[in-house]
Amino acid sequence: MIINHKSPSAPARINEERDAEIKAGMQWPAGSGIVYQTDPVSISLVTGRVGKILAYQARGETHPDFLWRAMDDTDHLFTPNDFLSFAIALDDFVEIKYIESWQKKAAL
Amino acid sequence: MGIDTTNQSGAQTGIDMTDQLLKKYEPFDISGLGKNIAIWAPRDAASVLAQRIAAFIKSISPGAVITSVDRLLPGTGMDYIEGGFNLFWVSPEDDQWFTETAYPYECIIYLDGLPLPGPGSLPDGCSFKSVSPQEVEKHTRSQEALSRTDWYVIRELERMFLSGSEASVERDALRHSASDELAPKYYLGPSGVEIRKDYELEELPLPCTLTIEGIEYECTEQPVLEFNYPGTYEIHVNAGAQYLEKTFTYDYQP
Numbered sequence: 001m002i003i004n005h006k007s008p009s010a011p012a013r014i015n016e017e018r019d020a021e022i023k024a025g026m027q028w029p030a031g032s033g034i035v036y037q038t039d040p041v042s043i044s045l046v047t048g049r050v051g052k053i054l055a056y057q058a059r060g061e062t063h064p065d066f067l068w069r070a071m072d073d074t075d076h077l078f079t080p081n082d083f084l085s086f087a088i089a090l091d092d093f094v095e096i097k098y099i100e101s102w103q104k105k106a107a108l
Numbered sequence: 109m110g111i112d113t114t115n116q117s118g119a120q121t122g123i124d125m126t127d128q129l130l131k132k133y134e135p136f137d138i139s140g141l142g143k144n145i146a147i148w149a150p151r152d153a154a155s156v157l158a159q160r161i162a163a164f165i166k167s168i169s170p171g172a173v174i175t176s177v178d179r180l181l182p183g184t185g186m187d188y189i190e191g192g193f194n195l196f197w198v199s200p201e202d203d204q205w206f207t208e209t210a211y212p213y214e215c216i217i218y219l220d221g222l223p224l225p226g227p228g229s230l231p232d233g234c235s236f237k238s239v240s241p242q243e244v245e246k247h248t249r250s251q252e253a254l255s256r257t258d259w260y261v262i263r264e265l266e267r268m269f270l271s272g273s274e275a276s277v278e279r280d281a282l283r284h285s286a287s288d289e290l291a292p293k294y295y296l297g298p299s300g301v302e303i304r305k306d307y308e309l310e311e312l313p314l315p316c317t318l319t320i321e322g323i324e325y326e327c328t329e330q331p332v333l334e335f336n337y338p339g340t341y342e343i344h345v346n347a348g349a350q351y352l353e354k355t356f357t358y359d360y361q362p
Contacts, residue, residue: 003331005320010337108336 010108018101025071026093028086035071038090050087053080309343309356316347335360 007013025035036042049068056063057080067075068083078086270276307313311330318325320343325331335341343356 001327001329001331002334003318003325003327004334004336005323005325005341006336007339007341008321008323013337013339104337
């Protein structure tokens with residue numbers, strides 16, 4: 001006989017996996033081997049820095065280049081434009097993880 | 109001479125009661141006990157009493173080999189003590205054991221104050237020796253009742269003042285482990301106390317009930333397990349009294 005268990009915890013398991021994948025960090029630029037933290041606090045810090053860069057631009061000024069720390073505690077130099085590209089990639093990265101989790105739940 | 113430990117209770121502060129009890133036995137003529145000795149007592153008290161009688165017999169007969177005095181151990185029901193003694197115990201809940209004729213009791217040792225079964229169920233010519241509960245259990249009934257509530261008081265205090273703390277979480281985990289460790293390994297079968305059989309998930313005893321995440325599945329044949337999502341699942345198995353209740357950890361990675 002076949003027991004086909006419909007796990008009531010499957011959605012929670014999918015959420016846990018998604019959160020773990022997001023927390024594992026994002027490599028940027030792709031293939032560089034440099035991994036940046038993408039946990040909620042780190043995302044909040046990136047969002048804040050993006051706002052600061054845009055605020056500079058709104059005032060007709062340019063944010064100076066700055067160092068941003070990777071997961072391995074090494075610092076990397078970013079121009080404002082580089083950082084905006086990084087922020088866009090980060091948002092895509094998180095969004096893809098969410099979309100994948102939704103697809104897994106739909107397939108249950 | 110015979111065993112007579114009646115009314116040996118009283119103030120015993122500071123005295124090792126085990127030694128005290130053995131001293132009371134010292135004058136006894138073992139041959140007067142007969143070959144078959146029955147102990148009439150609640151099971152927990154009888155266990156202690158049986159161990160002490162066995163210890164006494166060993167003390168006067170160094171060559172005696174006592175493999176067990178635990179009724180609940182496999183293969184027992186009566187325990188042979190080298191030198192010609194059979195040590196039984198009988199609890200009030202199991203008075204049918206008194207009717208066993210293969211080993212007629214020649215002496216019954218009973219806890220003082222415990223009513224004996226009716227005369228019709230006792231073997232003829234049997235002698236009786238009583239022992240005070242205090243001597244067997246080393247404390248009074250009230251002390252025993254008091255100590256039995258200790259766990260409840262501790263649990264309530266823990267719940268009131270330590271709920272959610274690291275210590276409380278750790279103790280909950282230990283309680284869980286203890287519960288597993290104390291899971292019954294024996295059952296009362298048609299021929300007496302028997303060991304519950306072990307098995308593996310790949311060869312389940314049938315019929316059985318599997319419980320996965322609170323959902324029960326009745327199995328009448330070996331099941332093939334499938335899950336709608338990969339992961340590690342706990343599978344609890346209940347296959348009736350003859351088999352251990354077990355929980356397996358199953359890693360499903362299709």
